Amino acid sequence: EPEVTQTPSHQVTQMGQEVILRCVPISNHLYFYWYRQILGQKVEFLVSFYNNEISEKSEIFDDQFSVERPDGSNFTLKIRSTKLEDSAMYFCASKGRGGPSSYNEQFFGPGTRLTVL
Amino acid sequence: AQTVTQSQPEMSVQEAETVTLSCTYDTSESDYYLFWYKQPPSRQMILVIRQEAYKQQNATENRFSVNFQKAAKSFSLKISDSQLGDAAMYFCGSGGGADGLTFGKGTHLIIQP
Numbered sequence: 001e002p003e004v005t006q007t008p009s010h011q012v013t014q015m016g017q018e019v020i021l022r023c024v025p026i027s028n029h030l031y032f033y034w035y036r037q038i039l040g041q042k043v044e045f046l047v048s049f050y051n052n053e054i055s056e057k058s059e060i061f062d063d064q065f066s067v068e069r070p071d072g073s074n075f076t077l078k079i080r081s082t083k084l085e086d087s088a089m090y091f092c093a094s095k096g097r098g099g100p101s102s103y104n105e106q107f108f109g110p111g112t113r114l115t116v117l
Numbered sequence: 118a119q120t121v122t123q124s125q126p127e128m129s130v131q132e133a134e135t136v137t138l139s140c141t142y143d144t145s146e147s148d149y150y151l152f153w154y155k156q157p158p159s160r161q162m163i164l165v166i167r168q169e170a171y172k173q174q175n176a177t178e179n180r181f182s183v184n185f186q187k188a189a190k191s192f193s194l195k196i197s198d199s200q201l202g203d204a205a206m207y208f209c210g211s212g213g214g215a216d217g218l219t220f221g222k223g224t225h226l227i228i229q230p
Binding site for chain 2: 031033035037041042043044045046047048050055056058089091093095105106107108110111
């Protein structure tokens with residue numbers, strides 16, 4: 001069964017450093033998402049991406065964040081200058097065809113745990 | 118804007134019994150869907166059940182069913198014949214089409230053998 005994959009599973013970085021979290025969505029999916037979950041809290045939406053551009057972003061997704069689909073398979077989240085409060089689990093998700101009004105399931109990857117020291 | 122409220126931080130149930138997890142929501146969308154995701158200790162997000170808001174019939178997936186009350190904006194999850202493998206965090210949420218999903222704070226479900 002196709003699945004969303006994410007690398008690395010755990011990333012440790014120093015405050016102020018740049019990190020890139022990588023995701024490989026399911027191959028025929030068109031909509032891509034990043035979510036964040038601070039330990040013990042709810043899962044929060046960051047950004048959605050469709051047709052090579054951001055379609056929606058939350059208040060959390062400020063100028064230190066960026067997303068990119070550099071090739072036909074990868075979807076990346078870059079955090080330019082990490083802060084302590086960026087420590088969280090970051091989930092990538094993808095959704096298949098059916099148009100923007102369809103209710104296809106969002107499939108989540110296993111997450112990348114980011115620790116900022 | 119959408120908000121989702123789960124008022125039960127933790128629930129406990131005996132194995133083989135039935136438990137209901139509560140969820141209320143608010144949305145300005147006219148076209149939306151609701152869902153429950155399960156998050157075991159591995160922290161993987163697994164879809165349990167989904168309900169399109171325009172459908173009147175409550176969704177069912179094996180031992181999992183929902184009670185969708187659209188006017189009351191209520192969407193509870195019933196788990197029948199609880200099993201040890203059901204122990205997890207359960208997140209209720211809503212979404213509209215291609216939008217990002219909005220989750221509640223979660224309910225920690227404990228299954229007692």
